[in-house]
Amino acid sequence: MKYELQLKNIKEGFRKDVERLSKQKISNCYQCGKCSAGCPVAYAMEYPPSMAMRMIQLGMHDRLMSANTSWFCVSCETCTTRCPREIDIAKVMDTLKIMAQAGKYKVSDNEVPIFDWIFLKSIELTGKIYEIGMIGAYNMLSLNPFKDVFPMGVKMILKGKISFIPHLIYNPLEMIKNIMMFRKIRKKDRERIYEKNV
């Protein structure tokens, strides 16, 4: 694929949006490739982290956001730790996922966003993680109902490692406060992400 590098082709808005939301200066990246060298999941990414940085600089949002790159980031922070330009690359990856999930771009993964939604719903409603409910809901929604059930799941239940009873916040007042907090957060997030459009 050929990409002609001309000033008029560079969509600055995308870079500026990522920089605003991640508070990182992407233009500092000088393509040393240290992040890609240390990344444990680079082998599975369509574009490794250093390439993603370059694509943000060049405003190639269409290609980067439809790739699996940010969704395969496992947040191990190796890239952030080793970056000689002190860019928090893991945070940039988070920002790309946040932008996609907020509806700004296509969500190009069908596992992680479902899991996140269930996980955060569990915190919203119970204050804690309700493992068995979460795993069950995830398996159903990802159309793979028996994933990890046998032998691992069964063994976990037999060993008493997973309980059927959810651990809740017991104080109902705190519970309502928790749900209200999530509502306020959602409102604020919408304002923040849609401040400026690409």
Added chain:
Amino acid sequence: MFKVAYFPGCSLSSTAKEYDVATRLVCEDLEIDLVEIPEWICCGATTAHITSELTASALPAKSLIWAEKHNMTITSPCSACFSRLKMAHINMEKDAELKKEVEEVTGEKYNGKAEVLHLTRVMLEKYGIEKIKEKLKKQLKGLKIASYYGCLMTRPPEVSENDRVENPMIMDNLARALGAEPVKWAYKTECCGAAFSLTKTEIVRKLTGEILKDAKACGADLVMVACPLCHSNLDARQPEISKLLKTNFNLPVLYFTQVMGLAMGYDYMDLMLNKHFIDPKPLLKAKGII
């Protein structure tokens, strides 16, 4: 006796029950008073920070505010919880606007004074390794321990406050203090793929497989961890990884407080060692520890 605000985290009340039990036992012996934060809520773990920056800071903020109010150091035995708590603290320090928003949604004020430490540092630095040595009832002679640190208690350095990011030694020093032999190995800070445990399991199998392979090749008898997510990947997924790689690792994975508990004279059932998928009993019997 000193008091620490204790944030156990969700895993410690279910998949890592044994970590909680061993931690409380050991802390009681060491006279560290773990005060569990009342009505704590989940830190958001691996998902909040990829969905919304505000959620990722607001969830841990509630516990930070409590610890600050009661003037206690806040600690978590889970590396992921520790990392999220500390990260929220740092992000609010750096970003006044974010802090203001967090205060608005939680309805409480945060002065940025909470001190967040991982449990390993509370025990080995605040309490002191020499004082731990005094409490030991036996030496774990001949036991080769590979300390696995993983990602979140080592990276990024501003969170872990560790000057040896690529080669941390805190747990190796503990292993030596307990009379065991720390193993030198290359994968102590490599990622096990924790965040993808349920979603992209094939990545977890690959990454964890490499960690187990290296530990075995370097002659480890057991792997010592300080994170329930690392543990569930290294232990509960070990049988399927063994099958995939056509070997039999048979490498027990223990929490560091369980290993400490063994040296403090607790037995197999006290420390709930039966909960592990890879049973450490044959190994510990052969070494004369239980």
